[in-house]
Amino acid sequence: MGVRRPAHSKALQPKKTEIIWQKIKNMPNIHIITLGKLKEKFWREAESEYLKRLSPYYQINIHEIREESFDKKVTKNKSN
Secondary structure (H helix, E strand, O other): OOOOOOOOHHHHOOOHHHHHHHHHHOOOEEEEEEEOOOOOHHHHHHHHHHHHHHOOOOEEEEEEEOOOOHHHHHHHHHHO
């Protein structure tokens, strides 16, 4: 016969979702700020592989900033 546990012992154990949330909450954050998006397929695949490998250990946030041409701003200022 196996050892019988009291009925309340399961109630004292945290649920799996609570354990997962605690792990996520305690994960270090990484913020990656990029200028524009990756255009080449090779670099997009490399990025997804890198993120896949880091995601179990870090919470990663990618912030993509829109590219702007500096030439347009310079020409506008020179004409004034």
